[in-house]
Amino acid sequence: MAEGQGTGTVGGQALLYLTDEQLRQGIEAMFFAYRGFTADPDRILEGLSYGRAHHRAIHFIHCAPGTTVNNLLAILGVTKQSLNRVLRTLIEDGLVESHVGRSDKRERHLTLTESGEALEQQLSDAQRARMRDAYRKAGPEAVAGFKTVLEAMMDDDMKRAYHALREGR
Amino acid sequence: MAEGQGTGTVGGQALLYLTDEQLRQGIEAMFFAYRGFTADPDRILEGLSYGRAHHRAIHFIHCAPGTTVNNLLAILGVTKQSLNRVLRTLIEDGLVESHVGRSDKRERHLTLTESGEALEQQLSDAQRARMRDAYRKAGPEAVAGFKTVLEAMMDDDMKRAYHALREGR
DNA sequence: CTTGGAATGTCAACAACACTGACATAAATT
DNA sequence: AATTTATGTCAGTGTTGTTGACATTCCAAG
Structure with a gap:
């Protein structure tokens, strides 16, 4: 890996990676990779009258069962009005349950129903499969670097x- | 970097990275990082009545001046009808020029005008600045891994x- | 040369999902 | 008790994706 792209360092800092062309290449890689990243779930969701927004909601409700609408808002970075539309359809369709909070009755605690978990599994499997393949091809060192850059x-x-x-x- | 996350290998293959939890972490990193990736250009475009679609078109026309609509379609992965709406506004606003092809009069060759190049520069600068920071923080090895995984x-x-x-x- | 099909691009209408604004209810503060 | 703050919902709008119908140009078969 790191296919001989000149990693020469000067004063402890690599310079070659900071040329505009190198940066542009990274930008385009990000663009194309994200398309691949969302392609599989998108395929599953199309025809279900669901979209990427539903996927995101389902994903994070699965990860944090009992979370509140406000909590989800902070994670997803959208307006509550936008999230609400998505949640309403998911609740109507019986994929998500909304319970009024015990201590604070303003809050709604969200959990996935059994069929909600089933869809989450289906979507997650597809996305993880692609991720797994990519990780395998790239190798553990590349994966470490991948996460480091993403976080930065x-x-x-x-x-x-x-x-x-x-x-x- | 690679903060001691157990990169133990068995039979030449790393295993820890392939657990569902590790993969899920990668998925979420991708989600949050992409938000950061688009945040700066989005900020610039808001208020100009332009969006991400315009940014993408401008970016690739800049990289391949004289490209055709059909060409751009293949890169962007949207329908030509969708791209057309974006191109029309950019042409009306004098950021993009459309020239009928010399050999094939069906084709329209697209180039940025001077003001189009100016906006491209502005957007590109913002996005590259973030990329540059991320690359610097992460270091050259991480960057190599980053690109490897994205391509995979x-x-x-x-x-x-x-x-x-x-x-x- | 003409004609029928393929390729390229444009126009119109519709769906998904982001946004702002207005509002109802519950909690916290005074 | 009254006011302010927090949480969630409903309604309307704009961007951007989609499909369908169409005009123009090229090319190849007759």
């Missing part, structure tokens, strides 16, 4: 959300 | 488009 690319808020998710597990 | 994540069509862009430079 996040805004601080997102970085916090990213780590917070991992604490609760 | 692409569909074959996208991989071809990704490399084709680099040939013409």
